[in-house]
Amino acid sequence: MSKPRVQSCKIENFKAIRDSKTVRLGPLTVLIGNNGSGKSSLIEGLATFQAIVERGLDEAMLTWRGFEHVWHGNLESRRPPRPAGDYSGAMKFSLRLKDSSQIIQARMQITMRDDEIFIQREEMITTQTRSGKIKRRDELIRDVEGRAIHHQFEDAAPIVKDKYVKNARPGRSIIDAEAFRQGWQFIALAPQTMGAPVPQKRTRGAIRLARDGSNIAEFLLDIRKIDRQAFAGILETL
Ligand SMILES: Nc1ncnc2c1ncn2[C@@H]1O[C@H](COP(=O)(O)OP(=O)(O)O)[C@@H](O)[C@H]1O
Numbered sequence: 001m002s003k004p005r006v007q008s009c010k011i012e013n014f015k016a017i018r019d020s021k022t023v024r025l026g027p028l029t030v031l032i033g034n035n036g037s038g039k040s041s042l043i044e045g046l047a048t049f050q051a052i053v054e055r056g057l058d059e060a061m062l063t064w065r066g067f068e069h070v071w072h073g074n075l076e077s078r079r080p081p082r083p084a085g086d087y088s089g090a091m092k093f094s095l096r097l098k099d100s101s102q103i104i105q106a107r108m109q110i111t112m113r114d115d116e117i118f119i120q121r122e123e124m125i126t127t128q129t130r131s132g133k134i135k136r137r138d139e140l141i142r143d144v145e146g147r148a149i150h151h152q153f154e155d156a157a158p159i160v161k162d163k164y165v166k167n168a169r170p171g172r173s174i175i176d177a178e179a180f181r182q183g184w185q186f187i188a189l190a191p192q193t194m195g196a197p198v199p200q201k202r203t204r205g206a207i208r209l210a211r212d213g214s215n216i217a218e219f220l221l222d223i224r225k226i227d228r229q230a231f232a233g234i235l236e237t238l
């Protein structure tokens with residue numbers, strides 16, 4: 001099995017995002033937008049989804065000091081917080097992973113009732129394909145009563161129907177964290193581990209480099225005279 005890749009995601013009601021719609025992700029995806037338009041919210045939403053699957057809802061929310069801070073629209077200064085009893089606009093995460101032999105779709109819906117947050121709906125659908133044809137489909141679904149149910153289909157015919165798995169805990173995901181984790185990881189670019197930037201000197205030497213570069217040797221020797229370290233740096237780069 002090749003390493004799965006995240007094909008697309010969709011986030012609703014997380015931080016700045018009301019509805020991201022389906023965001024298709026390529027090998028390299030660039031997010032461009034004004035400050036506050038939701039670029040970071042999208043990434044943070046994905047990281048939060050992963051954290052909930054791996055560590056549970058409560059722990060994932062610790063990072064944000066509580067669900068109410070990341071629930072879209074709850075903290076807008078222009079609007080008062082949601083009145084008690086208003087649980088509209090559930091937070092939703094959805095992700096599609098694909099490798100050479102299977103597609104994994106994972107969806108989760110989180111909401112709050114009487115100050116309790118819980119996973120309201122959840123599903124993980126794994127579709128095994130062989131030469132473009134669907135061979136097997138596994139559906140793991142958390143129903144409204146909070147039970148995890150497993151359906152299995154082979155060549156589109158159900159072979160296991162409504163197989164009860166277990167009672168799902170309110171803050172615990174039923175999504176298989178291992179399968180989920182294989183497909184994606186976050187690389188933290190922590191500035192403190194990248195080293196301090198080196199201040200650049202811009203003293204001009206006696207020799208100016210000609211446009212056609214014809215005096216490059218003279219120019220480099222001049223740099224060597226001014227700053228040996230800079231010269232060594234240039235050599236190393238070359
Ligand atoms: N719970 C929330 N509901 C609505 N807006 C929020 C919420 N939390 C943060 N925001 C808003 O999200 C914006 C920041 O979004 P962000 O994704 O960081 O933007 P970008 O990375 O594109 O600059 C801020 O304007 C902030 O007020």
Ligand SMILES: [Mg+2]
Nearest residue numbers: 036039040041
């Ligand atoms: Mg940002």
